[in-house]
Amino acid sequence: xxxxxxxxxxxxxxxxGQQDQFDVIAMGRIGVDxxxxxxxxxxxEVESFGKFLGxxxxxxxxxxxxxxxxxxxxxxxxxxPFGTYxxxxxxxxxxxxxxxxxxxxxxxxxxxxxIFPPDDFPLYFYRQPKAPDLEIRPDELDLQAVRAxxxxxxxxxxxxxxxxxxxxxxxxxxxxxAGLTVFDLDWRPTFWKKGAWKKGAWKKGAWxxxxxxxxxxxxxxxxxAVGNLEECEIATGARDPLDAAxxxxxxxxxxxxxxxxxxxxxxxxxxxxxxxxxxxxxEVVNGxxxxxxxxxxxxxxxxxxxxxxxxxxxxxxAGAIVASRLACSSAMPYPHEVEAVL
Amino acid sequence: xxxxxxxxxxxxxxxxGQQDQFDVIAMGRIGVDxxxxxxxxxxxEVESFGKFLGxxxxxxxxxxxxxxxxxxxxxxxxxxPFGTYxxxxxxxxxxxxxxxxxxxxxxxxxxxxxIFPPDDFPLYFYRQPKAPDLEIRPDELDLQAVRAxxxxxxxxxxxxxxxxxxxxxxxxxxxxxAGLTVFDLDWRPTFWKKGAWKKGAWKKGAWxxxxxxxxxxxxxxxxxAVGNLEECEIATGARDPLDAAxxxxxxxxxxxxxxxxxxxxxxxxxxxxxxxxxxxxxEVVNGxxxxxxxxxxxxxxxxxxxxxxxxxxxxxxAGAIVASRLACSSAMPYPHEVEAVL
Numbered sequence: 001x002x003x004x005x006x007x008x009x010x011x012x013x014x015x016x017g018q019q020d021q022f023d024v025i026a027m028g029r030i031g032v033d034x035x036x037x038x039x040x041x042x043x044x045e046v047e048s049f050g051k052f053l054g055x056x057x058x059x060x061x062x063x064x065x066x067x068x069x070x071x072x073x074x075x076x077x078x079x080x081p082f083g084t085y086x087x088x089x090x091x092x093x094x095x096x097x098x099x100x101x102x103x104x105x106x107x108x109x110x111x112x113x114x115i116f117p118p119d120d121f122p123l124y125f126y127r128q129p130k131a132p133d134l135e136i137r138p139d140e141l142d143l144q145a146v147r148a149x150x151x152x153x154x155x156x157x158x159x160x161x162x163x164x165x166x167x168x169x170x171x172x173x174x175x176x177x178a179g180l181t182v183f184d185l186d187w188r189p190t191f192w193k194k195g196a197w198k199k200g201a202w203k204k205g206a207w208x209x210x211x212x213x214x215x216x217x218x219x220x221x222x223x224x225a226v227g228n229l230e231e232c233e234i235a236t237g238a239r240d241p242l243d244a245a246x247x248x249x250x251x252x253x254x255x256x257x258x259x260x261x262x263x264x265x266x267x268x269x270x271x272x273x274x275x276x277x278x279x280x281x282x283e284v285v286n287g288x289x290x291x292x293x294x295x296x297x298x299x300x301x302x303x304x305x306x307x308x309x310x311x312x313x314x315x316x317x318a319g320a321i322v323a324s325r326l327a328c329s330s331a332m333p334y335p336h337e338v339e340a341v342l
Numbered sequence: 343x344x345x346x347x348x349x350x351x352x353x354x355x356x357x358x359g360q361q362d363q364f365d366v367i368a369m370g371r372i373g374v375d376x377x378x379x380x381x382x383x384x385x386x387e388v389e390s391f392g393k394f395l396g397x398x399x400x401x402x403x404x405x406x407x408x409x410x411x412x413x414x415x416x417x418x419x420x421x422x423p424f425g426t427y428x429x430x431x432x433x434x435x436x437x438x439x440x441x442x443x444x445x446x447x448x449x450x451x452x453x454x455x456x457i458f459p460p461d462d463f464p465l466y467f468y469r470q471p472k473a474p475d476l477e478i479r480p481d482e483l484d485l486q487a488v489r490a491x492x493x494x495x496x497x498x499x500x501x502x503x504x505x506x507x508x509x510x511x512x513x514x515x516x517x518x519x520a521g522l523t524v525f526d527l528d529w530r531p532t533f534w535k536k537g538a539w540k541k542g543a544w545k546k547g548a549w550x551x552x553x554x555x556x557x558x559x560x561x562x563x564x565x566x567a568v569g570n571l572e573e574c575e576i577a578t579g580a581r582d583p584l585d586a587a588x589x590x591x592x593x594x595x596x597x598x599x600x601x602x603x604x605x606x607x608x609x610x611x612x613x614x615x616x617x618x619x620x621x622x623x624x625e626v627v628n629g630x631x632x633x634x635x636x637x638x639x640x641x642x643x644x645x646x647x648x649x650x651x652x653x654x655x656x657x658x659x660a661g662a663i664v665a666s667r668l669a670c671s672s673a674m675p676y677p678h679e680v681e682a683v684l
Contacts, residue, residue, distance in 0.1 A: 034376070037390060043423035044430050048379060049391045080466060081385035081456060088386050107468060110452070114423060124422060126449060128470035 022096065023069035024299045025149040027171060028057025028158045028186075029133050030075040030100070031109035032082045033328060039115040039285065043124070046114075053089035053329040054111055055133065056186055056292055057155050063296020063318065063332040064151075065094040069303065072096035072149075074141065074171075076132040078108035083132075093329065099142060103132035115326075118284035125190065134161040138170040146171045150179050151299045155186040156231065159214040169214075172221035180302050183218050183253070184295060185227025187211060187234045212237075219251040226257040226298060228291070241266045257298065257312070259291065265312050275309040280320035280341060289328025294319035296332060317341040364438065365411035366641045367491040369513060370399025370500045370528075371475050372417040372442070373451035374424045375670060381457040381627065385466070388456075395431035395671040396453055397475065398528050398634055399497050405638020405660065405674040406493075407436040411645065414438035414491075416483070416513075418474035420450035425474075435671065441484060445474035457668075460626035467532065476503040480512040488513045492521050493641045497528040498573065501556040511556075514563035522644050525560050525595070526637060527569025529553060529576045554579075561593040568599040568640060570633070583608045599640065599654070601633065607654050617651035622662035622683060631670025636661035638674060659683040 033054030036046040053062065061071040073095055077083030079102040086108065090097040109131045112124040136158070146152055152175050158168040175181045192211055215235040219225060225248045227235065232244035236251070241258045245268040248256035254270040264278040297318035301311030317338045325331035375396030378388040395404065403413040415437055419425030421444040428450065432439040451473045454466040478500070488494055494517050500510040517523045534553055557577040561567060567590045569577065574586035578593070583600045587610040590598035596612040606620040639660035643653030659680050667673035 034391065042426070044427035047393060049376065049393065051389060051391065081464075082454075082466070084384070085386035107466065107470075110454075110468065112424075112452075122423075124424070124449065126452065126468045126470075128449070128468075 020145055020148070022072045022145065022149045023303055024061060024064045024071040024151040024153060024296075025074060025146060026057040026061040026071065026153040027074040027136070027168060028153075028155040028184075029055035029109075029131070030058045030073065030077060030086055031055045031111055031127070031131070031133075032085065034110055034112050035286070035326065035328075036113070036115055039326065040117065043112065043114050049112070050327070051085070052327055053086060053093065055109075056157070056184065057153060058090070058095070059289055059292030059329050059332070060153055060184070060295040060299070061095045062093045062329045063293045064299045065296075066332040066334055067296060067300040067318075067338075068335065069300055070096075072099060072145075074099040074136060074146075076101050076103050076135050078102065078106050078132050079104050080108050082108035082110070089329070101140065103135045106130055106132045106135065108132065113286075113288055115286050117286070119287065121286060121288050123288070127191075130161070134158075134164040136167040137163045138167045141167060141171055141174075143171070143174040147174050147176070147178060150303055151182060152180070153182045153184060153295070153299065154218070155184040156211065156215060156218075156234070157186050157188060157191050159211065159218060160191040165214060169217060169221070172218055175221060177221060177223055180224055180299070181222050182224040182226065182295075182299070183222035185215070185225060185231035185235050187227070187231045216251060219248065219253060222253050224255045224257070224298075224302070225251075225253045226259070226295065228259045228261065232258055242268070259294065265316055267308055267312050269308060273308050275312045277309065277312045277316055280317050282320040282324045284323045286326050286328075287323050289331060290319040290323040292328065293322035293332055297338065313342060314338060362487055363490045363492065364414045364487065365491070365645055366403060366406045366413040366493040366495060366638075367416060367488060368399040368403040368413065368495040369416040369478070369510060370495075370497040370526075371397035371451075371473070372400045372415065372419060372428055373397045373453055373469070373473070373475075374427065376452055376454050377628070377668060377670075378455070378457055381668065382459065385454065385456050391454070392669070393427070394669055395428060395435065397451075398499070398526065399495060400432070400437070401631055401634030401671050401674070402495055402526070402637040402641070403437045404435045404671045405635045406641045407638075408674040408676055409638060409642040409660075409680075410677065411642055412438075414441060414487075416441040416478060416488075418443050418445050418477050420444065420448050420474055421446050422450050424450035424452070431671070443482065445477045448472055448474045448477065450474065455628075455630055457628050459628070461629065463628060463630050465630070469533075472503070476500075476506040478509040479505045480509045483509060483513055483516075485513070485516040489516050489518070489520060492645055493524060494522070495524045495526060495637070495641065496560070497526040498553065498557060498560075498576070499528050499530060499533050501553065501560060502533040507556060511559060511563070514560055517563060519563060519565055522566055522641070523564050524566040524568065524637075524641070525564035527557070527567060527573035527577050529569070529573045558593060561590065561595060564595050566597045566599070566640075566644070567593075567595045568601070568637065570601040570603065574600055584610070601636065607658055609650055609654050611650060615650050617654045619651065619654045619658055622659050624662040624666045626665045628668050628670075629665050631673060632661040632665040634670065635664035635674055639680065655684060656680060
């Protein structure tokens, strides 16, 4: 690890001789986002929807690609026209789709949202009976490429069901903490409900699987953890930002990033350095995707070897730009746009 | 039954003293249709979608309402904003929504389509893990209203799963063949697949339940059957139009209507009368919903007591009008529009 006192606070190991080395490989959700073309009204009054590439891990890859990084995703789609669209969109965004495979019999997920700026953006997922991206299997993985990636990005949702959970942990183990291995603590309670719908109602909580044990397994392999306050609490039990960050470091990561919403971002690394940056004031149009823009820019800053505070300011700015726009994936900023905000 | 040799070939019994009598009560599917705002391109290239009230039985009720009939639907939605929308849309179309209830935990279904005129309109249903409209329960039914309706309309899809199957058969039994009891043979193979998705692929056919026994039970209670050639074959085993129509009469209905696509429509009743009318030439924009327009107009014509051939010409014209338009529910024609085509 880099202890040389250079400007780079984040050590980046760069495997040699990897012809197919990616800057970022992101593993996780993909789907079609259907976003209202009318904002500030409930779904009942939305007349038309725009269609966008979506899914958290996918958005992170798009965000990093926009910032000039060579990226790929590991995910799966349905064997349907929306799956075809996702391949096409990934290529248009410059994200490599070689590890995006089809699952027969499962529809490509679609997600609707309601847009009530500045802070209410409910999501409606259609990922039943199972999202194809939860069918990523360990034996499908190109572990050499996973190992060689300068950044490997995985998410908590990938731990919610099998075989995706084993695949995610297999990829993490293969990394052996090389380079930057990022755990996006991304936690959506609805994805942790188990079992089938029965007799007129979900038995609330009956199938909620406890994520913490899996989060701890993943944290042991990660070098970076990033999440909002709720996600940090799921992962560590702590809700206080500083406490949560410290607990994440205790679990083995070298950098903990806690997104505190209107209070900005707190970052803490294992060398004892910290950065706390306020949010960028912006007129919010659609808050969805801002966290993924933050993630893509985080990858970019870490790869560039910037100082912790610069990385956080940059990622914050990227997030703010996406929050000020309607779309997610197609709204990811280019470097000059982030610089302009900074 | 009317044997009086009047112009009315179809006998209509009119129960007395029913303050809440509806001309048409339709029981079956409801959902949100998301139709491309760009036609002739695959879903991958569709940029935006319009949102419409949809679902076959619901469309039939809308079509009959447009023709001046007092209509209601028996169906169920998710407890979500799309469910709210469906109530709102039903009211706007003048369809009574008193028997539209919510199911907790199941999303309101959405359906996408691709539009390749003149004859290719693939549908992509998001009705997993189960459509709320298949959760209609026998004990929820207002059997007095069902009995009193001048037309009761049910569909084959309602027979595909429990408790909807029992509810549909209970409603039919309550009718006791009063007035006009229409069985829309509507058959979509995907709704008859049973069991959960497992290990990477649907076991094709493994969960296909045989619809025929349920179709036969329903036919025994129906006075009118209507379907296309494939649906008639599912119901009777016969694919030849005349043969299928005769078999439907043998099963107990008093009027059989066989939609033959480009060959027009064949109708045969138990009095030995028949009508065969050619399709109305029209530039097809979107064939979806044409069958439901036909159904709503069929109800209207039967209630009016017109001659068989006039009913068929009228229903055919209504179907052609919807085929010439992009939308379904909102495209249902008014009487003067049908008259103009005739």
